Every structure is written in C-alpha cells, then in structure tokens.
Amino acid sequence: MAAARDLRAMEMAGDDDAVELAKRHLVQPWPYAGSVGNEARALIGEGDGIYITDVTGKRLIDGPAGMWCINVGHRREELARVMYDQAMMLSYNTPWYTMNAPSAELAKRIADHAPGDLSHTFFTTGGSSAVETALRFMQFYNNVRGRPEKKLILSRGGAYHGSTYLSASLNGRPRDRDWMDGADHLVVKLSSPDPFRRPKGMSIADFCDFLVDQFRDTVARVGPEKIGAFVGEPVQASGGVVVPPDGYLKRIREICRDNDILYVSDEVVTGFGRLGHVFASGDVFGIDPDMITFAKGVTSGYFPLGGVIISERLLQEMRRSNHPDAMFGHGLTYTSHPIGCAVALKNLDILEDSVLAHTREVAPYFQAQLKTLEDLPLVGEVRGMGLMGCVECVADRESKDPLQLDKDVGKRIDAHCHELGLLVRPLINMCVMSPPLIITREQIDDMVAILREGISRTMDDLRKEGVWQG
C-alpha cells in the first residue's frame, strides 16, 4: 500500500512543481480578483481516518471533514474497492434511455430513511445541482398545475445553497453576492434565524415569534399565489452553524402547508449523519418537507453525487394533471451515475452499521468540549449541534461587534492551528468545526486543545498589534 503510494507520488508532479503548475494553470474556487489564477493553497498529499497530511509531512486533523463531507473518514478500503468493482462492471450508462441497478437500490434505501411521503430521488452531481433541480421541479410542477405565476422562492439571511445561478441567488451570507449577479426577481429574502444575532433584549422565544410573524407577513404581503417554495437548511451550515430556535422549523412548515408553498429542506450538510441520523428534517426537527436536497456525506466525498427526494403527493398530482405530455426538461449527463450510487450504498452500510450511533454518542461530548472555549475573551459564542460546531469571535462581547476584526480573525486562527496540527474552516470572524463522524473522544480533546492554543496565540497577536485589547 505504502509502496504503491510512493510510486504514484514519483509519477506525479513534484510538490514544488504542483504549486507552480497550480499558480500558472488552476483557477480555484472562491478566488479574489487580485489573485485569481495565481494562487497557492495548502497542498494536501494524503488522508487517513480523521487526518490529512500536507506535502511538508505535517499531519492535521481534518476539522471541516473536507467540506463537511468526509463523514466516514479518509482512506476507507471498502469504498475504494466498491468504486473499482463498479467501474469494472459498468462505469457509466446513459440515464436518458437506460438505467442501472445501484441507482434504483439507492433510491429505495433513501426513501426508507426519508420522512413523510418522500419516496423518489432524482440524482445529481452535488449540492448546487440538487437545489437547482428542486427549484426547476417546483417551476415545472406549477406550470403543469396551471399556476405559472407561483414561482417566487423564499430564502433567508445566512443561507448557503450553492454556486449555480438559481441556487446562488438564494444565498444570504455576507460578501457572497457583493460582486455576483443573481436571479433577484425570483427571490424574497427573510431574516436569518440566528439567535446569537437577535435584537438586543429580545428573548429567544420572542425571537422565534418574530421570525414566524415575519414569514407569515411576507407570505401575505407578496401573495401565496406567487410563492412556489421556501428553501432552508435545518441548521445553516456555511452561515456559521446557526441552530434555529426550538419549534421554529415546525411553525414555518405549517405556514408553507397552509399556503401551498413547497418546503425544500436543504440537507446537503445535515444529511447522511452529521446530526446522527440519515436525515435531520424528520428525526431531529420533526418536519416532513415536500423535498429534501442532499449531497456531500451521501458518498462521504469519495464521488461527486447529490440528489433531491420528492414527495409522492407531488408526483401523483403531476401524473393526474391535464398535461400528461408536459416534459420536465431537466437531466444531467451524470444523473444516477452507477459508480456514485454504488459507493453511496456502501457508505450507507457503514453509516447504518456503526457511524450514526457513534455520532449520536460522541456529539454531546464534542459540543461540551467546544463550549469550554467560551472562557476565552475573544470568543463571543460557541454553538452547534451533532458534529457541527462554530466558534464565533467578537471584538466586544457586549456589542457582539465582529467588524473591527472582520477580515482576518478566522484565517489567523486557522494559520496558528495549521502549525499546531489542525485544519480549521475559517469564515470571516468564525471557525467552523465539522470533523469526520468517526472522531473519538481523545481526538476531540486534541482538536479542542489545538483550537484553544490557536485562539490564544491569535489574541496575543491582536494585542501586540494594538488591534484588540480584550
């Protein structure tokens, strides 16, 4: 195994070469104009369990599990094996007029885990294409049902739903849209359900009422006959692990039902184990959406796959419509990819066998240990759920002002943690942690100890520079 890796490493470009080649030829995601196409990022050579190793040989805890996706951990022999076997059996078939067994079996197993009457899955290539598919399906559904004006989409501040045109139009995080166009005429924005940023002096219960009233008032003002869907993450992930107030999602679900607005639960991050269940909508939050989108953890990041699970009711309504010949003109070359679906089946076996139960067991410890960081004066709040957490830094705990420290705090902490052996996901003034679900208590201790040291060193730097005196 090690010998095979050495051989492969020798065949590949040398490390310095790779950095040079990347700077000359690679456009990386989310670049700044000033460095686009000319940027070196940390070069990662290997992954194993919860660890990745950069090419200097430094081993790091993979704090964000890739991009919230390496749920069962790196270097799983059985996942590699299943990809090889499936590629040797059938590497691809056109989904336009043929089908394959792994996708049918996976759709059935997903339906078994899904809440309510969600029964059918349309497979995509990732999360953005899953959200895009759900929205195009909503448009098609309303066209077929003779309501072409019912197309607006409700979305919230702090949301992240993807990087395709329509999914990105829903995004509500600071800076995501500053320089980017979007289909703004199709989207109605609502407040982020972030309890930490609720108006000063308001209780969390009152904040929940405020959010629900705002949702209801917006539906009334815009007109339910014009609104096709609400799209929401159960826990806003890239917005900073925003856990909504208790009962909020159920109340929003009811308003959607009352107004015939499709509820799309975006479980691209929360699905496939992050909160200890295959889907969080039903098992954690007690809601039964009309559609659930998923990606990432469905293959633990070993193959690009996503999908949208659709309610039986919607499909039946379409079949009963007066337009049996209307075509859902939507499909991707890699819809129902046999290798992706085969690896997802094996990944689901692993989750069901042990990893879901382990996640539920270890999550309270993870949350409690992260919470201890609140004694550091730079930390305004530590929050989270399951195996996702966020450390939000503030310049001043009273005003919760993140602005003076805006650009660099997350990145500064990440740089120190990298030195110390932990990869952090920096988000402006926040550090998001979502390790592989197989993490042990001892590894959680290591992770939190490094994070504490990284934040402490950052506080020292900020004090020395006179930027912050906390």
Ligand SMILES: Cc1ncc(COP(=O)(O)O)c(C=O)c1O
């Ligand atoms: C909640 C959510 N939806 C959608 C997406 C987009 O997924 P992808 O990057 O696979 O297209 C993401 C990505 O992080 C996400 O967090």
